[in-house]
Amino acid sequence: MNANELQQLLLDKLGADCVVTAPSDLVAWTTDWRGMYHGQAAAVVRPRTTEDVAACVALCAAHGVPVVPRGGNTGLCGAATPDQNPLNVVLSLDRMNAIVSVDPVANTMVVQAGCILGDLQRAAEEHGRLFPLSLAAEDSCQIGGNLATNAGGVNVVRYGMVRDLVLGLEVVLPSGEIWNGLRTLRKDNTGYDLKQLFLGSEGTLGIITAAALRIFPATKSRAVALVAIDTPQHALDLFSIMFERCAGRIDAFEYFSGDCLELVLGVTPSLRRPFAEPHAGYVLVELGDSGEAEVLHELLENALGDALERECCSDVAVASSLAQACALWQLREDISEAQRVDGPHLKHDVSLPIERIPAFIEAARQRLFAQFPDLRLFVFGHLGDGNLHYNVSRPRDAAPDYFTSCGDAVTDIILDEVARQDGSFSAEHGIGQLKRKHLRAYKSALEIRMMEDLKRTFDPKGIMNPGKIL
Numbered sequence: 368m369n370a371n372e373l374q375q376l377l378l379d380k381l382g383a384d385c386v387v388t389a390p391s392d393l394v395a396w397t398t399d400w401r402g403m404y405h406g407q408a409a410a411v412v413r414p415r416t417t418e419d420v421a422a423c424v425a426l427c428a429a430h431g432v433p434v435v436p437r438g439g440n441t442g443l444c445g446a447a448t449p450d451q452n453p454l455n456v457v458l459s460l461d462r463m464n465a466i467v468s469v470d471p472v473a474n475t476m477v478v479q480a481g482c483i484l485g486d487l488q489r490a491a492e493e494h495g496r497l498f499p500l501s502l503a504a505e506d507s508c509q510i511g512g513n514l515a516t517n518a519g520g521v522n523v524v525r526y527g528m529v530r531d532l533v534l535g536l537e538v539v540l541p542s543g544e545i546w547n548g549l550r551t552l553r554k555d556n557t558g559y560d561l562k563q564l565f566l567g568s569e570g571t572l573g574i575i576t577a578a579a580l581r582i583f584p585a586t587k588s589r590a591v592a593l594v595a596i597d598t599p600q601h602a603l604d605l606f607s608i609m610f611e612r613c614a615g616r617i618d619a620f621e622y623f624s625g626d627c628l629e630l631v632l633g634v635t636p637s638l639r640r641p642f643a644e645p646h647a648g649y650v651l652v653e654l655g656d657s658g659e660a661e662v663l664h665e666l667l668e669n670a671l672g673d674a675l676e677r678e679c680c681s682d683v684a685v686a687s688s689l690a691q692a693c694a695l696w697q698l699r700e701d702i703s704e705a706q707r708v709d710g711p712h713l714k715h716d717v718s719l720p721i722e723r724i725p726a727f728i729e730a731a732r733q734r735l736f737a738q739f740p741d742l743r744l745f746v747f748g749h750l751g752d753g754n755l756h757y758n759v760s761r762p763r764d765a766a767p768d769y770f771t772s773c774g775d776a777v778t779d780i781i782l783d784e785v786a787r788q789d790g791s792f793s794a795e796h797g798i799g800q801l802k803r804k805h806l807r808a809y810k811s812a813l814e815i816r817m818m819e820d821l822k823r824t825f826d827p828k829g830i831m832n833p834g835k836i837l
Contacts, residue, residue: 368430370409373430376430377410380422381422385413386410387412387413392411396411397449400440400441404448406435406449406450406451407449408449409432409456411458412456413461414458414463418545420574421543421544423456424458424540424543433450434830435448435570436460436574437457437512438508438515439504439508439512441504441507442512442799444799445800446797446835446836450800452833460479460511460574463481464479466486466490469496471582475534475582477549477578478510479511480509480577481509482511483505483510484509487510494582495584497582497585498532498583499526499583502518502520502521511574513529514533514575515565515575517797519794519795523754524617524618524620525655528795530566532580533562534553535579536548536549537578538574538575540825541831549577550579567797569799569832569835569836570831570832570835571837572821572822572825572831588657588663589618589653589660589692590654590667590686591654591695591696592652592671592683592684592695593649593651594674594684595680595683596650596679596680597646597648597681598647599622600725602650604674604679605679606721608673609674613654616655619651621651621699621747621749621751622747623648623649623748624746624747625647626743627747628645628649633705635701638694638701639694641698649698654667699747706745706758706760709760710760711760711770712758712760713758713770713774714756715758715781715792717754717792718754718755718790718794719790720790721753723788723789724753727784727790730784735759735777735780739777741762743763753790759781792809799836818837
């Protein structure tokens with residue numbers, strides 16, 4: 368079969384309204400947003416119903432045509448970008464964006480996979496509830512992609528990863544069959560928990576078309592503070608104090624180095640320096656509650672007072688208004704954009720046992736500088752759940768292609784140290800195309816074999832998102 372024949376089959380089956388074939392229109396669907404990955408496709412299919420998705424997949428299965436599911440294209444590992452097979456069919460669920468129901472009594476919502484994450488947050492808010500998944504791309508990423516990659520974000524310390532928020536799924540299998548597991552039950556102990564196989568599978572086992580999700584009481588009050596620290600160990604000590612004093616009210620506990628803050632301030636001079644003097648590191652703490660703001664602020668200030676007495680921190684800035692809270696959050700949220708402006712860098716999304724984070728940061732720094740003393744390290748992330756974004760930028764005066772020759776060596780040092788500390792080389796970004804070699808390097812042969820067995824069971828023809836994960 369050639370591309371023209373495939374295009375005609377898709378048009379006959381689904382109609383011109385759902386099928387994109389013009390080469391000039393396909394370009395935007397075959398490149399990731401960072402421009403790192405470029406593929407080919409015979410067509411993009413944009414179905415409006417689950418039955419359309421099933422019809423497309425069944426047609427592709429019958430002819431051995433690869434199917435590449437695509438969400439909002441905000442991923443960092445190339446999981447939604449097709450490979451170089453000219454017969455690829457990119458399947459986008461962007462038109463399947465209905466919020467089917469929001470139930471504030473059962474605290475559930477049922478949604479289609481193409482819904483924008485930010486729209487789900489706002490829908491929950493309209494019903495006096497909270498959908499807690501929150502990340503930088505929330506106004507462009509789609510919930511189907513979030514589910515397929517088991518997204519994390521800033522609220523994991525309190526609410527868990529996205530797999531912890533899912534009650535049920537509807538999935539189109541590689542055969543074109545529709546599995547209706549779209550249940551809102553809290554308890555359903557009837558054998559294998561099949562939905563968990565698809566969460567984090569990056570579209571390699573099937574296509575998530577809808578989900579039943581958990582929602583929570585709305586956060587009516589927030590208390591935000593930026594804390595200056597001298598060492599990563601002090602950040603860990605601060606977390607222990609906050610956990611002891613504030614327990615389930617910790618919404619976010621974000622760490623970033625002093626170098627990260629200086630980079631942000633240099634790129635965005637309109638931002639105010641939070642303290643008179645620069646510090647080695649910072650922690651952004653946010654508490655949330657459904658009760659009175661005064662009680663929450665008192666709780667935060669007492670905990671921070673305890674931290675100051677124990678010399679776990681050097682200075683504290685507590686937000687007294689929503690505007691101040693947003694300004695403190697911007698210092699954290701603008702790090703990635705500041706790095707983009709600074710130029711090419713290596714991203715490492717790692718997780719570690721929380722108690723080993725200080726040892727990892729120091730050991731990785733020493734090992735890197737022993738071979739590459741002029742590298743610049745920008746370390747930040749969700750310390751409360753053990754997730755660090757350990758990013759490395761080229762020496763200040765180096766050419767943009769600096770990492771072409773040494774990037775693999777730099778990454779090998781970092782990931783070897785992660786393994787030495789019993790961590791994971793991928794915390795929340797997934798595997799995609801970027802990390803396949805690392806999967807085989809750090810997973811055991813038994814784990815790889817089990818994953819391959821699952822893949823063959825669900826997708827014996829190997830048509831679902833080829834070249835990703837395995």
